[in-house]
Amino acid sequence: MTGKYGPWGVVAGGSDGVGAAFARGMAARGINVVLVARRVPVLEASADEIRARYGVDVRTVPLDLSAPGALAELADATSDLEVGLFVYNAGGDDRSVAFLDKDLADHLELVRRNCAGVLEAAYRFGAPMVARGRGAVVLVTSGAAWAGGATLATYGATKAFDLVLAESLWAEWRDSGGDVLGLVLGRTDTPSLRRVLDAKGEPYGALADPADVAEAALEHLADGPTWIYGSDNPTGGSPFGGLNRRDAVLAMSRGYSASSRD
Numbered sequence: 001m002t003g004k005y006g007p008w009g010v011v012a013g014g015s016d017g018v019g020a021a022f023a024r025g026m027a028a029r030g031i032n033v034v035l036v037a038r039r040v041p042v043l044e045a046s047a048d049e050i051r052a053r054y055g056v057d058v059r060t061v062p063l064d065l066s067a068p069g070a071l072a073e074l075a076d077a078t079s080d081l082e083v084g085l086f087v088y089n090a091g092g093d094d095r096s097v098a099f100l101d102k103d104l105a106d107h108l109e110l111v112r113r114n115c116a117g118v119l120e121a122a123y124r125f126g127a128p129m130v131a132r133g134r135g136a137v138v139l140v141t142s143g144a145a146w147a148g149g150a151t152l153a154t155y156g157a158t159k160a161f162d163l164v165l166a167e168s169l170w171a172e173w174r175d176s177g178g179d180v181l182g183l184v185l186g187r188t189d190t191p192s193l194r195r196v197l198d199a200k201g202e203p204y205g206a207l208a209d210p211a212d213v214a215e216a217a218l219e220h221l222a223d224g225p226t227w228i229y230g231s232d233n234p235t236g237g238s239p240f241g242g243l244n245r246r247d248a249v250l251a252m253s254r255g256y257s258a259s260s261r262d
């Protein structure tokens with residue numbers, strides 16, 4: 001694992017939930033990790049836990065991934081490291097409301113973090129992997145990417161961007177030794193999701209365990225382009241594939257789904 005995907009991994013959005021689970025899974029495999037997030041106390045606590053538990057090196061980079069220049073700053077902060085695995089995890093929407101009920105600035109912030117940031121990370125960190133002929137980029141996306149839906153407009157659109165970007169890069173890099181995986185998640189038990197559900201007063205229902213999600217992805221880095229966590233056929237197609245687009249959009253809007261919609 002360290003030979004193909006080490007000696008360093010980066011998790012953008014790595015201080016809690018799925019991102020922290022990725023970091024632990026990487027550290028358990030002997031990969032040193034760089035953790036990126038905004039809240040410094042949570043970031044440092046996660047880093048301390050991983051150092052103490054796995055004995056790997058951990059570097060923290062406090063950054064807002066939606067800020068202009070954030071990915072250039074991250075590239076600078078890691079320029080002395082050989083990064084063999086990059087996981088872009090940060091991407092949740094903390095307020096799922098009708099399009100016009102959200103500030104334009106919030107929509108644009110989501111696009112910067114989930115599209116521009118992801119693209120720039122793939123470009124900056126993927127290039128050395130392709131040149132070396134080894135490494136992996138994981139883009140975490142969502143069942144919201146399968147079709148449009150009310151209250152999911154910008155979030156779903158950014159997640160579709162991530163899915164198509166991952167699939168395209170997989171197709172371009174597959175002969176170079178660089179792996180790309182678009183990881184499609186359904187409802188997963190993260191602090192972010194709990195905050196969203198608590199704010200709406202909604203029950204949690206059945207949630208995937210972040211540790212299981214990260215393990216599945218780390219075991220299937222080379223099985224791209226797409227891994228649909230929790231599906232009976234994780235390398236298969238969209239659960240909406242049999243529907244016409246109109247019915248898929250109406251189904252998504254009703255909140256009906258598909259194990260992999262969040």
Ligand SMILES: NC(=O)c1ccc[n+]([C@@H]2O[C@H](COP(=O)([O-])OP(=O)(O)OC[C@H]3O[C@@H](n4cnc5c(N)ncnc54)[C@H](OP(=O)(O)O)[C@@H]3O)[C@@H](O)[C@H]2O)c1
Nearest residue numbers: 013015016017037038039065091092142187188190192262
């Ligand atoms: N949880 C689910 O049910 C679910 C379902 C489908 C898909 N997904 C996908 O899974 C991924 C992880 O979701 P999640 O629920 O764990 O929530 P998340 O908020 O996307 O990720 C949490 C992690 O990202 C960091 N983060 C968030 N925004 C950031 C920013 N602007 N800059 C830097 N770091 C940032 C958080 O730390 P700070 O807050 O301290 O920055 C934390 O470490 C996302 O891509 C999401 O779309 C999740």
